[in-house]
Amino acid sequence: MTKADSPSHEDLMKLDNFLCFAIYSTNHAFTRVYKPLLDELDLTYPQYLVMVVLWEKDDQTVGSLGERLFLESSTLTPMLKRLEAMGYISRVRDRADERQVRVKLTESGRALREKAENVPRGIANATGMKPAELVRLKQEIATLRTSLLR
Amino acid sequence: MTKADSPSHEDLMKLDNFLCFAIYSTNHAFTRVYKPLLDELDLTYPQYLVMVVLWEKDDQTVGSLGERLFLESSTLTPMLKRLEAMGYISRVRDRADERQVRVKLTESGRALREKAENVPRGIANATGMKPAELVRLKQEIATLRTSLLR
DNA sequence: ATAAAATAAATCGTTCGCGATCTAATCGCA
DNA sequence: TGCGATTAGATCGCGAACGATTTATTTTAT
Numbered sequence: 001m002t003k004a005d006s007p008s009h010e011d012l013m014k015l016d017n018f019l020c021f022a023i024y025s026t027n028h029a030f031t032r033v034y035k036p037l038l039d040e041l042d043l044t045y046p047q048y049l050v051m052v053v054l055w056e057k058d059d060q061t062v063g064s065l066g067e068r069l070f071l072e073s074s075t076l077t078p079m080l081k082r083l084e085a086m087g088y089i090s091r092v093r094d095r096a097d098e099r100q101v102r103v104k105l106t107e108s109g110r111a112l113r114e115k116a117e118n119v120p121r122g123i124a125n126a127t128g129m130k131p132a133e134l135v136r137l138k139q140e141i142a143t144l145r146t147s148l149l150r
Numbered sequence: 151m152t153k154a155d156s157p158s159h160e161d162l163m164k165l166d167n168f169l170c171f172a173i174y175s176t177n178h179a180f181t182r183v184y185k186p187l188l189d190e191l192d193l194t195y196p197q198y199l200v201m202v203v204l205w206e207k208d209d210q211t212v213g214s215l216g217e218r219l220f221l222e223s224s225t226l227t228p229m230l231k232r233l234e235a236m237g238y239i240s241r242v243r244d245r246a247d248e249r250q251v252r253v254k255l256t257e258s259g260r261a262l263r264e265k266a267e268n269v270p271r272g273i274a275n276a277t278g279m280k281p282a283e284l285v286r287l288k289q290e291i292a293t294l295r296t297s298l299l300r
Numbered sequence: 301a302t303a304a305a306a307t308a309a310a311t312c313g314t315t316c317g318c319g320a321t322c323t324a325a326t327c328g329c330a
Numbered sequence: 331t332g333c334g335a336t337t338a339g340a341t342c343g344c345g346a347a348c349g350a351t352t353t354a355t356t357t358t359a360t
Contacts, residue, residue, distance in 0.1 A: 012270035022291040029298040099308040120162035128297040141172040147278040148179040
């Protein structure tokens with residue numbers, strides 16, 4: 001492919017040229033890097049993301065967690081039940097609107113935050129990127145996500 | 151956070167500052183964008199990636215597919231069985247080394263390639279990015295993946 | 301005031317993805 | 331040559347993830 005041409009079907013059909021595959025495989029890579037760090041907290045990677053959202057703002061509905069994480073209730077409900085079984089959160093129907101379930105941190109869930117404090121640095125480290133670069137790349141990808149969901 | 155400081159724990163603990171979450175959620179966004187395009191081919195997104203690898207190079211072992219896609223045999227074996235059941239590939243033990251399974255496209259699997267020809271452009275379009283940008287971003291993320299797996 | 305529409309979460313069935321383990325085949329080397 | 335180590339896939343159990351559907355509640359419109 002020369003500079004002036006638009007990419008050919010041939011080029012577009014190569015896995016290594018897929019932006020989506022770069023994302024897909026890097027996502028798996030992150031999961032692997034997180035594994036040993038999160039094992040100590042007894043959390044899976046998606047469970048950890050839920051906890052991060054709750055540490056940021058406690059007492060949220062399933063719906064608001066889903067909006068924040070881009071997940072459906074069919075994904076969250078079972079996950080939240082697991083976190084509840086582990087004692088990190090409580091799930092209670094909202095008295096004012098019984099359709100909603102309010103998800104709150106337990107004492108144990110709040111306490112976990114301290115244990116998780118050093119996780120982000122461990123991850124940032126594994127990327128081998130400088131903080132500023134990292135922020136820029138993150139922002140570019142978030143923008144891409146917005147385009148895709150539009 | 152001022153320019154001179156390194157990021158605080160507080161900052162690092164916010165979901166929106168997580169590079170990994172940008173990747174995680176953008177991966178899901180890609181899956182959603184692919185869905186309607188791949189429905190016409192009766193393929194899931196991961197199945198499509200397997201087909202792309204085979205269209206690039208036919209007759210590979212489970213191991214080489216896994217190396218290419220960063221997937222384990224425990225993931226691939228069931229997927230390949232589904233693709234076989236759909237008639238797109240065949241799985242045959244290698245006569246020279248019976249430990250290996252050779253995965254080959256069927257006539258139908260090769261034919262599918264034409265139907266899939268316009269998928270990449272549809273996706274590229276949905277990103278709203280120019281080809282050159284897209285290549286650069288893809289490369290940055292692939293480099294990140296390499297760092298993470300190191 | 302009540303029936304219809306909308307909303308929130310849960311449930312079900314299917315596919316992915318992994319780690320741990322198992323089985324079968326091949327290799328290495330004494 | 332033969333037996334222990336290695337390798338390649340397959341299997342199993344578990345946790346995501348989604349779409350489609352269901353159930354329960356609330357809102358709206360008549």
